[in-house]
Amino acid sequence: MKCLLIASESAEVLFYWADPDFQQSIRNQYEGSQEEGGRPPAFEDSINTLFAPIIISCSTMIDRMGDSYTSFSTEDQHVYVLRQFEDCLYIAVNGDGEESEEDLKRKIYVMKKLTEVHFGMVTLSSPLLRRELRPHDTDQRNRLWRKFQSLLGTYSRLREQDQSFLVEAVERLVQPTLCEQCIEFLERRLVQTINSSAERAGEEALHAFILVHTKLLAFYSSRSASPLTSSDLLALILMVQNQYPSNSDLDDMSPEDIPNSSAPDVFYTPEPSPTGRQSGAEQACVPVFQFVDPDIQVAEDSLQALEAPPMDPAMPSRVFLEATLKDGFCPMMPHSMYCLPLWPGITLVLLTKIHNCQVAVSVYYFLNCFTQLERKLSDLQFGAALPRSQHSLHDLRSKMDKFVRALGSSSSMQHTWNDFKNKVFSRGGPRVSKELLPHCRNMKTQLCNLYRQCFVADGPRDCQRLAPSLQERARLLVQEQLLDWKDFLLVKSRRNVTMVSYLEEFPGMVHFIYVDRTTGQMIAPSLSVTDHSISELGTGPLARFIKSKVWSCVGTARHYLQKGYTTVTFRDGDYYCCYFLWVESETGYKLEVVDPPVLSDDSAPVGMLAWDYYRKLLRYYTKNHQTEVVKCYELLTIHLGVIPSECILQHCYQLACKLWEPSRIPLL
Amino acid sequence: MMAESTTLEPRWCSYFFLYDGSKVTEEGDPTRAGICYFYPEETPLDQQELLCGQLAGVCRCIHEMSRSPARLVRLRRRKFAIRMRGDFLWALGCTMDIPDVSAWAFLDHLISLFRFYNGSIRQSYQLRSKEELAPQWSHYLDHLQGGASELHHIFSALNTIDSTHIDPLLLLKAALILQACQRCPLVVAGCISYHGRVVSTQMPPELTAMVVVCQRDPQNLDFAPVANGLGSAGPQTPSTSVNSTAVFLSPAELHALRYPPVDRVHRSVSHPQQTTCAGKPRLLSRTLSDIPEPTGLVAPRASFQTMLCSTGSSLSDEGGSAPRVSPEPTHHPFPSPASGSDGQALPHFLANQEAHQAGWPNGLPLPRPEDLRNEGDLQGHTYKDSMSCDNKGEGATEKRGFVNQLEKLSCVEDRDGTRGTKESGKGNQEDDHKTSEPVEEELPLVAMALYRHRVRGLVLALLVEPHFQNDAVAMEEVYHSSLASLNGLEAHLCSTALEPSSAQGCPYTFVHYDCLQNTLATNLPFTGPPVPAGEAQGTVLVKAAALLHTHFSQDAMLQEVILRNAGSAVYGTCNSAQETYFLQQGATVRNSGVPNPQDSAFSLPTKARHKLLKHGLNLL
Numbered sequence A: 001m002k003c004l005l006i007a008s009e010s011a012e013v014l015f016y017w018a019d020p021d022f023q024q025s026i027r028n029q030y031e032g033s034q035e036e037g038g039r040p041p042a043f044e045d046s047i048n049t050l051f052a053p054i055i056i057s058c059s060t061m062i063d064r065m066g067d068s069y070t071s072f073s074t075e076d077q078h079v080y081v082l083r084q085f086e087d088c089l090y091i092a093v094n095g096d097g098e099e100s101e102e103d104l105k106r107k108i109y110v111m112k113k114l115t116e117v118h119f120g121m122v123t124l125s126s127p128l129l130r131r132e133l134r135p136h137d138t139d140q141r142n143r144l145w146r147k148f149q150s151l152l153g154t155y156s157r158l159r160e161q162d163q164s165f166l167v168e169a170v171e172r173l174v175q176p177t178l179c180e181q182c183i184e185f186l187e188r189r190l191v192q193t194i195n196s197s198a199e200r201a202g203e204e205a206l207h208a209f210i211l212v213h214t215k216l217l218a219f220y221s222s223r224s225a226s227p228l229t230s231s232d233l234l235a236l237i238l239m240v241q242n243q244y245p246s247n248s249d250l251d252d253m254s255p256e257d258i259p260n261s262s263a264p265d266v267f268y269t270p271e272p273s274p275t276g277r278q279s280g281a282e283q284a285c286v287p288v289f290q291f292v293d294p295d296i297q298v299a300e301d302s303l304q305a306l307e308a309p310p311m312d313p314a315m316p317s318r319v320f321l322e323a324t325l326k327d328g329f330c331p332m333m334p335h336s337m338y339c340l341p342l343w344p345g346i347t348l349v350l351l352t353k354i355h356n357c358q359v360a361v362s363v364y365y366f367l368n369c370f371t372q373l374e375r376k377l378s379d380l381q382f383g384a385a386l387p388r389s390q391h392s393l394h395d396l397r398s399k400m401d402k403f404v405r406a407l408g409s410s411s412s413m414q415h416t417w418n419d420f421k422n423k424v425f426s427r428g429g430p431r432v433s434k435e436l437l438p439h440c441r442n443m444k445t446q447l448c449n450l451y452r453q454c455f456v457a458d459g460p461r462d463c464q465r466l467a468p469s470l471q472e473r474a475r476l477l478v479q480e481q482l483l484d485w486k487d488f489l490l491v492k493s494r495r496n497v498t499m500v501s502y503l504e505e506f507p508g509m510v511h512f513i514y515v516d517r518t519t520g521q522m523i524a525p526s527l528s529v530t531d532h533s534i535s536e537l538g539t540g541p542l543a544r545f546i547k548s549k550v551w552s553c554v555g556t557a558r559h560y561l562q563k564g565y566t567t568v569t570f571r572d573g574d575y576y577c578c579y580f581l582w583v584e585s586e587t588g589y590k591l592e593v594v595d596p597p598v599l600s601d602d603s604a605p606v607g608m609l610a611w612d613y614y615r616k617l618l619r620y621y622t623k624n625h626q627t628e629v630v631k632c633y634e635l636l637t638i639h640l641g642v643i644p645s646e647c648i649l650q651h652c653y654q655l656a657c658k659l660w661e662p663s664r665i666p667l668l
Numbered sequence B: 001m002m003a004e005s006t007t008l009e010p011r012w013c014s015y016f017f018l019y020d021g022s023k024v025t026e027e028g029d030p031t032r033a034g035i036c037y038f039y040p041e042e043t044p045l046d047q048q049e050l051l052c053g054q055l056a057g058v059c060r061c062i063h064e065m066s067r068s069p070a071r072l073v074r075l076r077r078r079k080f081a082i083r084m085r086g087d088f089l090w091a092l093g094c095t096m097d098i099p100d101v102s103a104w105a106f107l108d109h110l111i112s113l114f115r116f117y118n119g120s121i122r123q124s125y126q127l128r129s130k131e132e133l134a135p136q137w138s139h140y141l142d143h144l145q146g147g148a149s150e151l152h153h154i155f156s157a158l159n160t161i162d163s164t165h166i167d168p169l170l171l172l173k174a175a176l177i178l179q180a181c182q183r184c185p186l187v188v189a190g191c192i193s194y195h196g197r198v199v200s201t202q203m204p205p206e207l208t209a210m211v212v213v214c215q216r217d218p219q220n221l222d223f224a225p226v227a228n229g230l231g232s233a234g235p236q237t238p239s240t241s242v243n244s245t246a247v248f249l250s251p252a253e254l255h256a257l258r259y260p261p262v263d264r265v266h267r268s269v270s271h272p273q274q275t276t277c278a279g280k281p282r283l284l285s286r287t288l289s290d291i292p293e294p295t296g297l298v299a300p301r302a303s304f305q306t307m308l309c310s311t312g313s314s315l316s317d318e319g320g321s322a323p324r325v326s327p328e329p330t331h332h333p334f335p336s337p338a339s340g341s342d343g344q345a346l347p348h349f350l351a352n353q354e355a356h357q358a359g360w361p362n363g364l365p366l367p368r369p370e371d372l373r374n375e376g377d378l379q380g381h382t383y384k385d386s387m388s389c390d391n392k393g394e395g396a397t398e399k400r401g402f403v404n405q406l407e408k409l410s411c412v413e414d415r416d417g418t419r420g421t422k423e424s425g426k427g428n429q430e431d432d433h434k435t436s437e438p439v440e441e442e443l444p445l446v447a448m449a450l451y452r453h454r455v456r457g458l459v460l461a462l463l464v465e466p467h468f469q470n471d472a473v474a475m476e477e478v479y480h481s482s483l484a485s486l487n488g489l490e491a492h493l494c495s496t497a498l499e500p501s502s503a504q505g506c507p508y509t510f511v512h513y514d515c516l517q518n519t520l521a522t523n524l525p526f527t528g529p530p531v532p533a534g535e536a537q538g539t540v541l542v543k544a545a546a547l548l549h550t551h552f553s554q555d556a557m558l559q560e561v562i563l564r565n566a567g568s569a570v571y572g573t574c575n576s577a578q579e580t581y582f583l584q585q586g587a588t589v590r591n592s593g594v595p596n597p598q599d600s601a602f603s604l605p606t607k608a609r610h611k612l613l614k615h616g617l618n619l620l
Helices: A020-029 A031-037 A043-065 A101-124 A126-133 A138-161 A163-167 A176-195 A230-243 A248-252 A280-291 A294-307 A358-379 A391-407 A412-425 A434-457 A468-494 A541-562 A613-622 A645-660 B045-066 B100-118 B121-127 B130-145 B150-155 B168-181 B205-211 B218-223 B251-258 B272-277 B353-357 B375-419 B427-435 B466-470 B472-495 B537-554 B600-613
Strands: A002-007 A013-018 A069-074 A079-085 A088-094 A204-212 A215-221 A317-325 A328-343 A346-353 A509-516 A521-523 A567-572 A575-585 A630-640 B015-020 B035-039 B070-075 B078-085 B088-095 B187-194 B197-201 B240-249 B446-455 B458-464 B508-514 B519-522 B558-564 B569-574 B578-584
Touching: A002 A020, A002 A043, A002 A101, A013 A020, A013 A043, A013 A126, A013 A138, A020 A031, A020 A043, A043 A069, A043 A079, A043 A088, A043 B045, A069 A101, A069 B045, A079 A101, A088 A101, A088 A126, A101 A126, A101 A138, A101 A230, A101 A317, A101 A328, A101 A358, A101 A434, A101 A541, A126 A434, A138 A163, A138 A230, A163 A230, A163 A509, A163 A521, A163 A541, A176 A204, A176 A215, A176 A468, A204 A468, A230 A317, A230 A328, A230 A346, A317 A434, A328 A358, A328 A468, A346 A468, A358 A391, A358 A434, A391 A412, A412 A434, A509 A541, A509 A645, A541 A567, A541 A575, A541 A630, A541 B537, A575 A645, A613 A630, A630 A645, A645 B600, B015 B045, B015 B130, B035 B045, B035 B130, B045 B070, B045 B078, B045 B088, B070 B100, B078 B100, B088 B100, B100 B121, B100 B130, B100 B150, B100 B205, B100 B240, B100 B537, B121 B130, B150 B519, B150 B537, B168 B187, B168 B197, B168 B458, B168 B472, B187 B205, B187 B251, B187 B472, B205 B251, B205 B458, B240 B251, B240 B458, B240 B466, B251 B446, B446 B466, B446 B472, B458 B466, B458 B472, B466 B472, B508 B537, B508 B600, B537 B558, B537 B569, B537 B578, B558 B600, B569 B600, B578 B600
Parallel strands: none
Antiparallel strands: A002 A013, A002 A088, A069 A079, A069 B070, A079 A088, A204 A215, A204 A346, A317 A328, A328 A346, A509 A521, A509 A630, A567 A575, A567 B558, A575 A630, B015 B035, B015 B088, B070 B078, B078 B088, B187 B197, B187 B458, B240 B446, B446 B458, B508 B519, B508 B578, B558 B569, B569 B578
């Protein structure tokens, strides 16, 4: 029983995602009302009715107690997690014990990250975000919601199955020579071909990477590009997985069985189960939902996405990624993302710079200025005014004037800006008092609106894009290059690192995960537990048990890290688990550890996908080591409990030394 | 007088309320109608209504959605442990750093206390007004918030005297007093506590926790001059007082009490290892007369006279040399507001009459002084009775022991099954938690009586059959048979420095929690103000223990944990019988956090094992 809901303060449902169990339980609750009225209430209405008291109570608590709910739990382990971001209240529910409070919190933050990747700075203005999340047009709304529902489903699946999404770091295929060849190829052939083509329609390829399932084979960034953050890269991998899911059943077939096609709709498509949405007549077959396997459910989620009219596969998606450029910083810089499936499971991703993206940098700059001004103003006493030495204001004025002029005179931006100017600069000098606050807010909304018009509203539909023929050429180029490697790569992605190769040196070790948090990359023996593939641990309960142990260990380690402990070892049943976090200088010199800050329970989850905890941590460490580049590593090991603990610690030490080298594979 | 009586910070209970949803059913009903009790009482009413209304509303909504009562509501700055039973909702607001399990235990304990002294909540509020019952809640809250240390609250452990710093003979003596009282067939089990700390108990931990309540307020009594100045009592006269009150036990509690697991008595506070390892050999014959009397605190003999009782009893060896006192009717110092000036000879139930009147609400008759007057009958009657009781009782108990344990186990399993959650590995703790859960709405309660005899800081509490209160002879017999020994024990305890052992100068600190007895052993200062020097090792250990205790209670498979940060390392280990936390001071040098086999943190398990042996603690 899982559900995620976004609601506005007025208890309007802005988005929901619910698994079949939850939908069923809600339907059961409203069965009574169906008998009276003939038709059962629409699912969205029921969910609205159900959550309204909580949502209203939430805003009452904020208004009158200055405090807000963060979670509820019940005697039989139902968990509700709530987070308020601006005017949007996120509620995540779990009633089947599969997700902890921490997992739900993470899901909420991931959802928020996904909205940011999709809507960029529109998320900074709640009224605009509300409109974006809940378009008036029903079709449009359904399409959008299904997209997000499918993304959430994909995220849940990956977090359950994939170690790189468990620890939130990118896993690379360990095949150094091939990696290097590919990177070279991406640089010399692919990106050059695209950027020198006349068909690129003003776009410029900035990043290109090849994914084999969720694993990274090669990544290339052009010289002029801002580095891609781990958080963004993970979100992009999530989106690619959502578009071209690597279904585990499918992968277990030999590659020959799969038709070689690049069309996006070739993956496993079971008969759609009845959604039960239609009418009471379908109630009879409803119990089906109670026995739905989670995997099938995920597949259904992606099916729902397909109900929408198929998108042009050559159509790029608009994504908003963090960029640090020479001329400014922008946390949500618009890019176009082209996903070119090479073979099932192997995808080429291109990120291009779009032609008017400078507007985003300016918008962010001005938004920042107005936010600062707003902060200063709200600190003012009533009736007081800011000191007149307003260099920053004049500076803002001239820059803004220039910006507005460049936009053209007809914009409503011009109007609002004139209003603002009249208030501030008329009557012989700046008068900056609290009265200005609403105008400040108007300006911010206008800026977000401008951003929305430029990058979100019309979408990439009618704007330029790389010509389909160019995309096809790029795809063929890479296909040709990787043709001989294709089957190898697919197998390799399932057996990237094997525990067997470590057993001789580290007898008694069951599993490990090593993460370089500075680059956001991880190494771990593969743990694929599906019914068909035989993992190193064999099939069946033992493999599943080890997997669940790994998952719970990561949770435990994170919990203690959040509470300020960088080393944790614990004996759990027949296993002994160790976790270490340490920092060192670029040359490998170990730096003295500083106690990480103790975070409260309602802080953002420890991880990299939704919120980069480690970046904050590194910044915290850098305070003491300002001259050096500080690197941060994590190691998690699981041993058999019978191994003496001295031996285990010796293993951990040696393993950390051994793994230090491979993590240096250049990413470029 | 007692350093440990410093009240706990309000972190543990910033809010507490009881809300009756049945009073607010219609649109127009004001929320205040549903508020049965709100703490802090001085909170403005609209604030009370806001909190109660919102929380109760949200909890009901959650209940409907999940079809399971809400248990915890977390806000950004505070969390509320919730208990919903029927229309009633209890909520305890505490700060975020308090472990959930501890907050629930605190709330459940509070609810059980009310139930124990007042009976079913529904009935209580039907029979009596909110205003009448409010002092009860505030009394229990005072009790829970005072006295015990942070650690005791984290583990919801019984507050016991530090048995390592006490003459083991005293513990034995206390146990003997309790056994002697049991000679009266109406006495089911007893507990002796000193200034709120358990000295010896025959009851299961959860019941012991209930009978030691009321230890706070009598402190004023200790020092207050006796009000009505009856008899010859001057301001210096120690107020020795006896009272009895009706209490209510759940069938499960009663069962555990009547048919205890075989070894209950030996598992009481004075466990053998501690008794023997104290390393202070003392003459067995040493008695009260051997030690100098602190003047003004010991019973003035003028008004008491020895009563010879039960020469063959276990108390006899001590009775031989202890000052014999036998109350002589006319000189009896008990002030007796009820009986006016006729100089009633016998103890009756005058201890802070106001406070206790509320204690037996449903009109159970007070034992009238007249009932107890016939002193002549007393000795013979008692003697006979206690002998027969001895034979009957012990045989029966032993035989039934195993059967009952089994019964109890299966009963627990049943309940586990119906709840359908949680691991079974933590049987013991689960067990304890469950028995203390307030289940009164489902099960009929059994009325019993609680007899209490106070000698200054020392309290003898006996759970007795309800008609004990009417049985003057039995009551008098119990009173007299224990009086002398209690006086003696009190004098001894009083002279023994109860100053908490201090971790000062000790290179390590530890906390050892016994899950079965629900007791705590530690070398941390008992409570006391937070050490100003920042993160003192005590604070570090307490914080880590709170974290680990939560983890241990969630994960049945978890056996031991080492936590390490820049400046400290804490070792925690847990099995079904005990939890131990150990912190070595100074030995953990700062490190880089990289895996390092030489790090001293990883030798903590061995060290803990060695060091704790000195304290008589054996890490299994």
